Amino acid sequence: MIYRDLSTNPGTAGTPPSPPRNRLSDESSPYLLQHADNPIAWYPWGDEAFEAARREDKPIFLSIGYSSCHWCHVMERECFSDPEVADLMNDVCVAVKVDREERPDLDGLFMDICHIQNGNGGWPLNLFLTPEGRPFFAATWLPKRTTGRMPGLTDILPRVKWLWSMQREDVIRGADSLAETLAAHLKFVSGGRVGAASARSALNELQGLFDPQWGGFGFAPKFPAAPRLLFLLEQARSAINSTQERETLLGMADLTLRRMWRGGIHDHLGGGFARYATDEQWLVPHFEKMLADQALLLLTAALAHEIRPDPFYRTLAEDIVGCVQRDFTAPESCFRTSLDADSEEGEGRYYLWTEEEVLRLLPEGDRGLFCAAYAVLPGGNFGHEMTGMRTGQNILYEASTVTELSRRYGIRATEAEDRLARDRAILLEARSRRTPPAVDDKVLMDWNGLMIGALARASSAFGQTEWRLSAERAALFLQKALPDPRGSWRRRYRGGEAGIPALPGDYAALLWGVMELHRAAAAAGARKKQLRDWLRYAESLTGKLMEEFWDPEDGGLFLSSSDDPNIFLRRKTASDDAAPSANALAAMGLAELSSALGERSYMERAREIVACFARAAALRPLDHLSLITASGMLRPVRAAEAESETDEGREPPAEAAEAQSEEAPVSAAEPREDEGTPRSHPERSRRDRAAARSERRLSRTRRSGLRDR
Template identity: 35%
Template sequence: MPNKLAEQTSPYLLQHADNPVDWWPWSPAAFAEAARRGVPVLLSVGYASCHWCHVMAHESFEDAATAEYMNDHFVNIKVDREERPDVDSVYMDVTVALTGHGGWPMTVFLTPTAEPFFAGTYFPPRPRPGMGSFRQVLTAVTEAWRTRRDEIEESGADIARRLAEAATRGPASGLAAEITPALLDTAVAGLSARFDARHGGFGGAPKFPPSMVAEMLLRHSARTGDARSLEMVAVTCERMARGGIYDQLAGGFARYSVDATWTVPHFEKMLYDNALLLRVYLHLWRATGSALAERVVRETAAFLLADLRTPQGGFASALDADAVPADAVPASAAPAGAHPEEGASYAWTPAQFVAVLGPEDGRWAAGVFGVTEQGSFERGTSVLRLPADPDDPARFAAVRAALAAARATRPQPARDDKVVAAWNGLAIAALAEAGALFDEPDWVRAAEQAAVLLRDVHLVNGRLRRTSRDGRVGVNAGVLEDYGDVAEGLLTLHQVTGDPEWLALAGTLLDIVRDRFAASDGGFFDTADDAEVLLRRPRDDSDSATPSGQAAVAGALVSYAALTGSTEHRSAAETTVARVAPLLARDARFAGWAGAVAEALLAGPAEVAVVDSPALERLARLGTAPGAVVVTSGPLTVGRETAGVYVCRDFVCELPARTAAEVRRQLGVKVAS
């Protein structure tokens, strides 16, 4: 019999709807039930494509005896962190503070007043060295609650007080600092010191795609001419594109690499990673003309449209890391009761290559893709890599197509098909800009359709909702990153299409941010002033897998100010970035998007109006000037009747450019048009 998650829209929650655990969604009713029964709350936080969330669910939440104990002694709440990033943020801070590390699945024990007193991440079904079993943890918490409840409640109240006090002290990044060229130089020098010159990226294993940092470095290189900044991006992007983190058969990037060489990925494919990386590779191509970067852009865009697009025109959140393993290619039907395994869809053996391609092509392709008898992954299987482009492109294309077709017959990873507003905003920006530069109108149309979905479904009573699924909007309010990333996507779409509706809607969203999310000391909170009250009001300056809400809004404010001439929006952006500046100078790995916005502010940014010059329009969009806005209609074109490309910065305009050479000089165009 389904539990209380059966009516939810989140695919992650629905995965647990048939657990024997009597799960509750996050709600006042759940805490009221805990108070009525006099028991603690077990809060479990994860997301649909999380591998270890699936593992813990199979080992513990599907186990009847464990579930019975949980039901008898706790009120159990399941949260999708992608639907409720505010809840996740608050209790992740607790988990890190209590244990020294964080991650998902996250397990937190709360009092009936939502105050935390014990936390952890994954707990195994049996004890391991240095780690108790989940049942041992449950038993210990139950016994402590029975014998020392007053002490536990006092401890929970103390933790809650400390969280609240930390929030009132302001951002951990320190006092605001002026945005100067020297500050950006310091940030880049710090990145250079941490750069892995051999494999690309920053630091060691595990290694995540540094999308926001790459944008900052590309803009820094464009503004200053610094070759080192461009080199760090170029090396990192090439190593990722040739590694196992990139899907060598169908395009698209996995979440991260478990090693420092980009060889073995954590196989889930997230919308946000691919949207951000599509734009990084697009901007790298714009700066260098790299054929590899262009290929990655085209393949990643194709992946988004083929695998993540929903029937309603939005983009799904993710593809799972796991699938039911297949022992042969093509795969037979999955055995009854078989459990998914990580990477099962993507890993290969030499024998499987031969089975698909025949002996000669199979052995050749195994050499091209680095598939060996020893394997680079588990149980003698290999993740496909492409250390170098093969010398026979036609043969390569044929074997690649055959392998992709064979892989499609295998059991496929599940798809988390909820639509997250922020991540769709990132996809809209990437596809619209890439479509304009590569003359791919289908990409622009896909961006428009996603924008229509956000406007028609996610905008409820003038406010954004965080998620939808199958065209049904969720109940959770949009958070700061939703407003910032959606506004960014709409502003990019306006520049590409010329449709004034998208500019106006972006302005409306930014007005809501300034009215409902503003903090008295500058910058913004992650939740609105009328959002659900938690232990503290979340406010995070640092990037994680996506740009921080602060940086996302700052970037949209800068673009909106450049498009409209609004000094108020520019001033708000400057204040917000200044708050993050100390973190940027200390470790730009966690403030890359703020750094990219700072580069745009230092560069102007360029305000480009193309008037009656279609032959020069694409060339203007190829410019590398940091944060430049380029339009053919709207406020920037008013009063300009003479044909040409008008470039202004900081209220100062150059003479209209009427030749390709002039446009190239004024906007830093690097590639052939």
């Protein structure tokens, strides 16, 4: 009650205070909407929150998470919904909520702060900031009350209030020091080139971290670490490495994929993969499924199959695509963001089984076989993450191979495989009748770009035309839904509306994805007009990316906009996280675009990006694997005008006709009829000439049996 009294305005004695206003109900983010009924006076990130902090002379409490995060749900339930915590929070701070998937620029900036202060990070990410936006305290999940060495919010908040009132100069000095430390950490000298030494150093580090028994890198918890797998595969196809080295690198990626496939991180009934496993054997997952993870693992399977075709990679790819088509594909043909870790019954309950449930559902003759195959135990094989106590539940993981089972039960391997497939279908149907996890149905430009590129690459690797067409439909929808009338793009689509200005990672990921689509369409024999339209699509993305985020002084791309006054530091880095960095993806996309168009300026810009971060990559190669891969794509550009004019009349090679997308991309160089699009970029004439040259060059490409549209 003391905190409610302290917040009462003068002159209102005896009048019950009005309830605090929570401002999240008008937001589109599913994560923010999960907190819209909290008794905390949440603000979304923006000027209004910072103006309130300065007006009320309060620090800011910033909490960052995402909708499918289990521990975000725990903190919402135990802290943010609690009246005692809310009274403290509303008295001490101005509270701000951020969806990390909507604002990866903010998440990356403040996660760096958390790592500097604590040596680790995670979500939910919670910080205290000055009203000018400078952080002075960072932590991850926090309980309501102090438990052991874990401080609780009910103890932290009064301490913050006292420090802000009594020792503010020290707090501000600490915040300034923390900001300077981060700025020094991010500071680098641009220039140089990424050479073979950086790649060799990175490989040595990866081999030192590799787990030769269970695959993956390091110890628990284990993440798929897709940029590391992709780097291994790129090096496995590089002639710079010896035959034996290439075999070793492919083997590391292959073992990791196979161990993940057998583990509980893989959904053996519905397909796809959870975000990470809590143990080194990939058995116990954190159950949320993320679109970006599915995209990058699909790409990994495609690249591995390109190096050495294997039925396992095809099965892996079909498994992921099946999950994406069923659970992630929106009616608009684009892709949703994630599936929650929790359902009504609790964390992971949607995916867990008691032995009694399995025995009741399966045919009598299959029960022993299935339980042996997937480690279904009477007392359960799944323990509580915090206590380790058995819950009676089982997570399905492949404990025995089909070959081992056929020997044990005296049946043919094909029979065992068929029976297990039938049993999985029975359990999947039964699971579909449970209350499913919530779907975060927002559409993100960057993650859709990754899925578009992965589907396109996989369509070529596995001969799946429909996968390419699915990628085309998504790319065409984004092209219609995300640009604003000024030609800039928005990064999020939900409920029929687009919002939030696109970030460099959005433009770069979609640029890369569109170039993979162009590659796949060319390989499939698409006609030159469709290929030219994909290139114009890519050029339009490139123009906006460079216009809004290029650093004209030192090169490279800033990771946040220049027009947000509340961001205390504009980061610029090429370090990977769970996905390739924006700068690396931009360099890859630009290199591919340059080669396709015969336009040297794009390759020069890709070189400038790589050169900008070359010294950082030499110092920390393991953090810059995608940039090192991008450096291998830099090559002399053969100008398209050198192509023979007689190419137009060459007889195309014979090919099988195949279906194409119902519509070609909207040409970025041409205004749409329904928009007041301003006249084109000043370099339009140069680009049109380049496109014309490309058309002549691409005329040698195999043609499909359909007419151009």
